[in-house]
Amino acid sequence: MKIVNILGTNYNIKFVDEFPDYLSEVGENAGGLCNRHDRDIWIKRCNDKDMTATGRERCDKDVLRHEIIHAYLSESGLSANASHYYGSWAENEEMVDWFAIQSPKIFQTFKEVDCL
Template sequence: MQIEILGTEYSIERKKISDDILLEKKDGYCDSTTKSIVTCMLKPEYGSSVDVEPEEKRILRHEIIHGFLYESGLDANSNWGTDEELVDWIALQFPKMLKVFQEAKCI
């Protein structure tokens, strides 16, 4: 899949941990040098009925936000542009924010 982040094309890939060594220590990453976003294919623990799709979507939102921060120059030119806590907050809260914006008809 291809997406555009502030005018720059990024590819999105979902991979198994066994197919990408970088996924051994993280659930995803945004590579600003190759303009690619890679997320890990999650699987529920054995015997669990937990739906992993919401977490996979949160991880993808998280990495896309990193792309926006990079493409806007905020990753290198601010103290907070690479803050994982802030990026996680945006990734978790954005669906709720979008719903409110849509209800308020300000999108």
């Protein structure tokens, strides 16, 4: 288990082969879950036998970035206050995926031009 600080709040990062029973229904098809109330990030290890070890590691990191973005949106208040119903832009999976997928490229650009 790792602990990461998200905007002043510690989250536990847990890599597991299966989600615990109390999360199994929510995460039936998910690769990861961010539980903002318990402040846990759960990552189901990629066990796809059609991937190399490097591919599985990359998959785990992709899912972890995705769930960390969820945690940032939650801790910033955006996910709770963006709208009054589930599905606001701050909880939208496509939006979170965009940030999670593009962030390494954006950070590399920032490093290249020395603006971090």
